[in-house]
Amino acid sequence: METFDEIYLDLSKQPGKCRFVETGLGWKLGNGDPFTLDAAEFTQAQWSRASRGYEIKVYSRNNAVVQLDGFQQEDFERISKLFKNWYRINLEHKEHALRGWNWGKADFGKAELHFNVQSRPAFSIPYSEVSNTNLAGKNEVAVDFSNPANGDETGTNGHLGGARAKGRKTGAARDQLVEMRFYIPGSTAIKEENGENGDAGSDAENADGLYASNAQVFYDTLIEKAEIGEVAGDTYATFLDVLHLTPRGRFDIDMYEKSFRLRGKTYDYKIQYESIKKFMLLPKPDEIHILITIGLDPPLRQGQTRYPFLVMQFKRDEEVTLDLNMKDEVLEKYGGKLQSHYESPISTVVAQIFRGLAGKKIVTPSKDFLSHHQQSGVKCSIKANEGLLFCLDKSFMFVPKPATYISFDNIQIVTLSRIGGAISASRTFDVTVTLKNGQGEHQFSNINREEQKPLEDFFEAKGLKTKNEMADDSSALLAAALKEDADLASSEEEHVVMTRGSADEDDESVDEDFHTESESDVAEEYDSDHVSSGGSDEEMADADEEKPPKEEKIVERPKKKQKTGK
Template sequence: MEAFQEIYLNLSKKHGVARFAESGWGWKPSGGGDTFTLDQAQIMQTQWSRAARGYELKMLTRTDGVIQLDGFQQEDFERISKLFKIWYGINVEHREHSLRGWNWGKAEFGKAELSFMVANRPAFEIPYTEVSNTNLAGKNEVAVDFSVPADGDDTGTNGHLGGARARGKKSSGARDQLVEMRFYVPGTASRKEKKEDGEDVTDNDDVEEQNAAQLFYETMVDKAEIGEVAGDTYASFQDILHLTPRGRFDIDFYEKSFRLRGKTYDYKIQYDAVKKFMVLPKPDDIHTLITVGLDPPLRQGQTRYPFLVMQFKRDEETNIDLNMTEEQLAQYDGKLQPRYEAPISVVISDIFRGLTNKRITKPSKDFLSHHEQSGVKCSIKANEGHLFCLDKAFMFVPKPATYISMDNIASVTMSRVGGAMTASRTFDIAFTMKGGLAEHQFSNINREEQQPLENFFRLKGIKTKNEMADESSAILAAALQDDDLASSDDGGANRGSADEDDESVDEDFQAESESDVAEEYDEDHKSSGSDDSDAEMEDADDDAAPDEEPEPELVERPKKKVKTSK
């Protein structure tokens, strides 16, 4: 037996002891823990190269993909090479990496990993087991997402869930980790057809030219087995409308995850990533919204979606038999039924609840809008949607889906924003958050919803400030102080259009031009108004500048008429 100290398995945080024997090898952490073993028949290929912790031995296995052991010294190469040759009959390949630092090169898809080659040397490798998702971020751009550990304590070597036997656990070895990488793939590429025995055909007629980025994406999906889940599909639903992210997706439910399949994007989401699950009846009495909170969020290019928002018609029913045995159903303690025949929103929510073991959150029974609905129509900036009042939070859907926990709310301010006509019919509410968090503002709420919302805020013990009452008092006080409504002889009082005519002169107006409108204001014409209005006009003439000779009413009145008709 050969033993090596302070060796790290798959970028683990703690080192251990690696022991090699004729039957295989094993690794045990120094601080105690589960031992990882591998039979010698599983080893297909080995490589020796420089690594961050010294030198690394990389093994390509039949069932566990790529296994990495690093922490070796340079002088250990002779021992490693000799024992692999004698015991396992495998030559250890000495491989050097490219250190040029170039960000352009050639991507080569191997059996277990993607190698980025620069000057015929690998700059880096990506094991397929570490790829959680990939999508086309642009016409010539492919985004590759990497697996994220469940928590910070996950070392990648914890029992049967860790080590090389667990997909997506190597990236948990360090505090900082890479979560996404993007490849720009220009031009076109050839897809070679393969014969039944796996060899490439040589006939040029069978070579298909297509976009290189598309071919890269399809190859990565195939190699990383994205969308393929161990086990059978428990249930499938076709063409489900999603408001966030926008589009129609097929939903496949598996034992540990569910899959969203669209025309462009394909996602595999673990049930552990589902943090919230809400069923919200839309106030139109036609649709029901199912909102799923995800952490980490779903990503499409640069956009993150922390919530999935699905929309269903309430009267649309479905019947489905779950593809599960009686033993499998028994594991869920009666939370799943073998057959469902109900509205599709009810069926999907029940299946989600059973598989994820999450409680379904519904709108609070303590709130009913003016129209006896669970939500009120409002807007976040230019985005229209509905705000739902839950027992412990507020939820705005569909875009941007916003969740506001009541525990984080410091106060709520109700105010009127906009012009006189708009302000009289709608109002705004703003949530001020604790701890300096960003404020959430919802606008264009119907005035009829003010009292139900205010009652709900007070019922939940949320500090509420109503600025609309203060604004109404201020407007009334300003109106009472207006000089137009007071009986004052002050010569500086505002006299409406008469003052406007004295202060601004319409240069385009021709006093001597003939106009049919002017006849109405002839000196002998009797006005239908009272004598007070004539007195007002005389006062306006008195306010004219000293060096100007007051013009008769025949000239002054048509000026306003012509000006307003322009």
């Protein structure tokens, strides 16, 4: 027996005691359940530098990777001998790449993906930590990592799975790596698999055969190694080309025993049923479509965007016939929640299968609320996003974007108010929901005034504290509207006068300075009776020679305007 103290198992937060015996190894933290691994399961072992000293990686036959961290450098010879004598395994010494290069070669091992720089591993990714992968671009592959339910789940919880529990290792860290992207240029030749009708999808075909991008090959290999998608088991049901409003796009839905998969042209998601926290069936007011809204925790992640809700849209009158791909003995395990044959509207079939496999209750709009048009949803907006607000028995739900769920237990007060001018405010109103403990508020805008009475009755029926800031005096509202109309009319008249200039004077006003026969003692400049007040006869003679005949100038209109200007 060899015992080592202060050893961390699979990045655990607390160190425990590690013990090697001829039949295998064991690790225990305090009074907790021990983790053991039989010697018959050992296939390979590595020794390398790690974050807390030196680390031993043990690869087992079931593709699990056990990490033991915290050894000292002088322990290598001692541990190497016991691995060789007891387990008949050579403890391989691995040197890490220390150049810091981000350009290397990906090597798919039996249990891990190795990123090698100059034939040395820079880092390794256990397949058990990969939750999903997507083609983020033509030459780019995104890899998503599993998130633990909470920070206490570190893969060392005894019989709960130990080091083989998917996504538990990351729970040990304060900060978690949630996504990594690989840029993989180039293409590679592939073999035609389907004979004459072989199809490589987006692959290009030339005289030399079929080619696939290296990114596509990397993506397909990782899906197989990390057991994403079809590898998860038999498909019980499949629904093709289902429209999703959140996230936007069309996805095929594959339903398995413990998870379901969304397959799109760009993104591919695998979601566990245990991640489903809410399941809602919401009829749209257009009486054509029905929305299925699924609440997820942890939320679906697409790059930097998180989607805590999936919103699917189905047509009410679209019928579907489906036979579950499930044996009778398996069907009996669900206690009548699932049927072998379905022939109903597609929204009903999808909801019933989700209800049976996920074990979640289907929530529908409250019977205590009907809108002015006898519908379950009310049209409104959150900021610039238009959508529908549904009143449920214990909560509000706004869909499709941003999908917002508000529990009645978390509401402090509901405020009804008018925003905007008097005319627009008379037609619509806003509902502001203030949350408890300073958690903020949600404002639903542009609700039709006809929905005020049904909403107020619903708030009262559910015992919600409300505050009405809307003016009850309709005469004051009318006066404000009339005043707004009057101000608008006067501003329009002012604008017309300013833009027309002197045209109004010609059309409507009398030019008082203009007379057909002058009554003034001072003669006009070109009158025959005009005499200059100062100037000799010689000057007048010169002026007469330079100017055209005086009689022609008397009838010219432009000169009247010139006189008017004076």
